[in-house]
Amino acid sequence: MSIRFYDTKQAQIRDFVPLIEGEASLYYCGATVQGMPHVGHVRSAIAFDILTRWLEATGHAVTVVRNVTDIDDKILEKSAASYAEDFEEDEDYLAREPWFALAYRFEQEFAQAYDVLGVRRPTYEPRATGHIPEMHGLIAQLIERGHAYPALDDSGDVYFDVRSWKDYGTLTRQNIDDMQGATDADPRGKRDARDFALWKGYKATDPATASWPSPWGPGRPGWHLECSAMVTKYLGTEFDIHGGGLDLRFPHHENELAQSTAAGHGFANFWMHNGMVTYEGEKMSKSIGNTISPAQMLELATPRVVRYFLGQAHYRSQLDYRPASLAEAGSAVERIDTFIANALERIHQVSTGSDFDIDMHHFEVTEDFAAAMNEDLNVPQALAALHATVRAGNTALAAGDLEAADAALQQVMAMTYTLGLDDAGSGEAGSDAAEHRALDMLIHSQLAARDAARAAKDWAAADAIRDALAAAGIVVEDSAAGARWSLK
Template identity: 45%
Template sequence: MTTRQKSHDSSTSAASNLRLYDTASHKVEPFAPLKPGEVGIYVCGATVQSSPHVGHIRAAVAFDVVRRWLMRLGYKVTFIRNDTDVDDKIIAKAEAAGQQWWERAYIYEREFTHAYDALGVLPPTYEPRATGHILDMVDLIQRIIDNGHAYVLKDADGKPSGDVYFDVASWPEYGALTHQESGTLAADDNAAVADRMGPSVDAEGEDKYNPGDAADSSEQKHDPRDFALWKSPKASDPQTARWQTPFGIGRPGWHIECSAMSHRYLGDSFDIHGGGLDLRFPHHENEMAQSHAAGWGFAKHWMHSAWVTEKGEKMSKSLGNGLAVTTVLDAYPAWVVRYALASVQYRSMLEWSDQTLNEAASAFDRIANFVERAGAALGSQPGRDEVRDVDADALPHDFVAAMNEDINVAGAMACVFAAIRSGNTLLSQLDDRLRDESQLDALRELLLQLRAMLDVFGLDPLDAQWASGASSEAEDARETVLDTLIREQLNARAQARADRDFTRADAIRDALNNAGVLIEDTPGGSSWSLKH
């Protein structure tokens, strides 16, 4: 095994030095998995009610980078990302559009999957749907009831009504994640931003946790802070969105879904729970409370990605500044969009603008240009398998140190461009007449490390993920340059003919013809094409 190959036992010094910010403790702390060599991650996915926008995908890309770094450190990562495929908004929007709720959910689930794929987000180990885990939720709710931390409301006949609430007062640890005494007091600056912009606002800027919902507005609740584990149906709810349970007919509350699904695939305790910053309260706070009340250890570590802003405002549909992923990808290559999303540390707000994307496009030009020139000088490129197998300990020390300090991508990206500057110096020193093998070896090692660093961000330009887009972009650029050069010659030929300098005009035509360019003269001017 070479020094570049992964040991897959996470015993490297790089793995032992990883530190991550924990939302619950508000500290950057050393990370150690519950099970040596393995990491379990659960990230809250989309409520599949409408098309994805850049704000949604930012969280997906942010945790994709975290996952890729853990894998580079040698960990076996089990990555679970759920879909919420039944809730009030899905049902209401489906009815308004003349759709079945499950039809609408599946349409937009596919759109999200396409967006993830287009931007190089690795597929999760598994992607469960909420509706596939109703029995798990029922079992979990019963467990919480049996432990004395939830209660069932009764109807007029004294029978279970279908409404079940978590009893917040029975759980003294409530607020442990966000450190809120009343459910509204923010614990730190980022939390303050999240709470000011609305703990009831989801990643689309729409009401996610709605106190006006039938199940959450009952006057029978013991405490205003109590939240729904199971909800009796509204009169307008279709029969297909109702399930029979010991608590009565209804459907799940939002928070119970993720507790049940994370437990199904990751067990009583797992390493990391992630999601967008706006999910801290109430969603993740409630998840933590109900899972601990069930007797589970649940998430050891909490990570939250900040959102995307435009002119300082959170990107959301309700503010009119949401950017659909399809719209952005029509205007910019996918690699460029991925770079714009991945090159900002996950806890930092990302300001979205044309400047952001233009800077990403310039970065692509610098990176792709060097990678192409270095490969040409070497006569070949390192293979993708070789790039993937570079161990974290074989990467530049500064890069590893940056990534290990809470995924500091700004510091890591600085190392990427430092490597490109060093590589350009090596290229300038190569003598075509006398190829120095030591220089070539140094260039190849640098190129391999560079592409491995880029691969941590999902940005290796030679990854097949980007091949078609990069090829098309490069082809378009070559076509533009070629047309410009040939047009200059055609204009010179036209001027020569106007000056009755036919000798020069014929010479230009013959030179172009010898180069493989066919000229067709028409009354409207001359056009060109390449010989086949």
């Protein structure tokens, strides 16, 4: 069965045929590191992480690029605001955090959130500030081709001339005359109000460190230019998939497409956009207090449960958060994990939390799961297939059909691996899964000592071990498959 994805540009689902057979190239927009990650950032990263995993599962060698926008108006504004606040309280305010330190600090916060929720690191994660020469080259190409011009005033800005490119507006299917902006030229040196900045000339209010020399004068890159330069650097002038949140379609992705194709690049073969996250049907807004952050979610549920919730909807649909959402996701994850734990103990005599190898190069998901994922990454249908397999596995365990139960176990583990549930919580920071594995190893060493004492009929020693575990809040249950433990 062929893989099919919805292409935002063509507004239809079509077959995915990679530019190079057996390979896939994906670029998706990462964070502008001006503040803490919000739930929309993480939802997008999880969606494209699942896409990457499925492409790999279907035999593709995937190259993933996720950028970091570490120079931007908002970053400079946040840094300046923090200086102003410090000035009121601290005479040593000039020693406070500069813009590049602020950006790097929040970049690490994003990396931690991604790691904890099982979003694998991309092949390349370029920062905008590390690619200024590539941006200069792209601007020069556009000027030479007649699609860009230095500002009509002496600001040092360079603008993309949207009316010079007949295909401007094709991604969002808009007519240029119906777009935002006045009909008269903007007084800031533009020919047309809709022209957008490729290079922003240095202003006296800018920090000196936020400026680079260029053929058009000192300054810094425009937001849209950054992505086009970075994707070309790492994936070439034509690649398979460009992704990002639905809110980036216009103007960001529209402008990326225009400047890249105007420079003569084939650019993205597919455009894929994930939907937004809402709170009880309404757009999240700090002003009305209906927001929840990834950090807050992780205070309410384990990383595995948070990953399940944020990845469970179809990537193109709206994901609605309600107060009961994480509890519902937790119940779903518990059903999966209980079956895996029971099957491992019954069939393989492997304790909960221990490593159990499955060769993911020869894994077998169910046909229904594969069909759902192949049809525009339909995760809701894929999860339905996963839970159906869990139910079948439980039925097989109850009937004592260990061969059928083992087949279901292998399929369930393959499906959870593909959805990234196995990696959630195993990141570098805040690893609940790692802590559980460590605790499990310690407890099972005690249970092994207890088994040895019982075999030697040293009942006092065996009881002492059990009592010590009970005092620590650990309940031991003996069964024909061996002892198992749980927390009170």
